[in-house]
Amino acid sequence: AQKITQTQPGMFVQEKEAVTLDCTYDTSDPSYGLFWYKQPSSGEMIFLIYQGSYDQQNATEGRYSLNFQKARKSANLVISASQLGDSAMYFCAMRTGTASKLTFGTGTRLQVTL
Amino acid sequence: NAGVTQTPKFQVLKTGQSMTLQCAQDMNHNSMYWYRQDPGMGLRLIYYSASEGTTDKGEVPNGYNVSRLNKREFSLRLESAAPSQTSVYFCASSDIDNAGANVLTFGAGSRLTVL
Numbered sequence: 433a434q435k436i437t438q439t440q441p442g443m444f445v446q447e448k449e450a451v452t453l454d455c456t457y458d459t460s461d462p463s464y465g466l467f468w469y470k471q472p473s474s475g476e477m478i479f480l481i482y483q484g485s486y487d488q489q490n491a492t493e494g495r496y497s498l499n500f501q502k503a504r505k506s507a508n509l510v511i512s513a514s515q516l517g518d519s520a521m522y523f524c525a526m527r528t529g530t531a532s533k534l535t536f537g538t539g540t541r542l543q544v545t546l
Numbered sequence: 547n548a549g550v551t552q553t554p555k556f557q558v559l560k561t562g563q564s565m566t567l568q569c570a571q572d573m574n575h576n577s578m579y580w581y582r583q584d585p586g587m588g589l590r591l592i593y594y595s596a597s598e599g600t601t602d603k604g605e606v607p608n609g610y611n612v613s614r615l616n617k618r619e620f621s622l623r624l625e626s627a628a629p630s631q632t633s634v635y636f637c638a639s640s641d642i643d644n645a646g647a648n649v650l651t652f653g654a655g656s657r658l659t660v661l
Contacts, residue, residue, distance in 0.1 A: 438588075465647055477589075477636065477652035484646055523588060532577040532596050532640055532648050533604065538588040 434459040434528045438537035445514045446545055453509040453540045455524030464528045466507040471521040483507060519544045548572050552637040552653035559627045559660045567622040567656050569637030577640045578620035580612060582633040589636065595620055627660045
């Protein structure tokens with residue numbers, strides 16, 4: 433069975449600094465995808481970034497990058513130059529094999545301070 | 547482009563009452579999902595429909611039923627609501643894109659309270 437673990441319930445970062453949100457995963461399927469979603473206080477779920485298990489390079493989307501370390505089964509989200517609007521819950525999720533469904537971690541609440 | 551629309555946004559029920567959460571997507575996606583979100587537990591999959599005409603149980607299906615009415619619509623029914631079903635419910639839809647990703651697009655959520 434697949435499992436996603438986010439061990440940081442809450443994180444603080446100062447504005448303009450970079451922050452890393454941790455995510456480890458467990459699956460025996462060689463084909464999988466890893467996702468990060470943002471949930472601001474308004475409640476909607478916003479897709480940020482995707483990494484496929486066969487992708488050779490780490491995914492990047494603007495200020496977001498995914499630090500994919502396959503051997504360690506980690507898929508950490510790096511947010512560069514944090515902004516106040518980055519304050520939100522962040523969820524890591526995984527899809528395995530040909531299944532379409534996602535399994536989510538418990539989330540990390542990020543607070544950006546001045 | 548509305549994306550995923552779910553109704554109602556808020557609902558208060560008494561224990562034992564029934565209700566249906568409605569979800570519709572206009573992105574021509576094949577797959578649709580119902581998740582529930584509880585504090586400290588992330589999002590947990592209740593039921594999903596990989597394609598029109600199919601439904602499958604997720605992680606927490608007990609107490610729920612679903613109907614994939616057509617490609618656009620996927621409803622979630624609580625036959626006899628219990629306080630443990632107090633939660634925020636999210637509908638989502640997805641399809642495989644050119645990169646092989648299966649990005650879920652979520653509705654705005656429905657907050658359900660069972661007294």
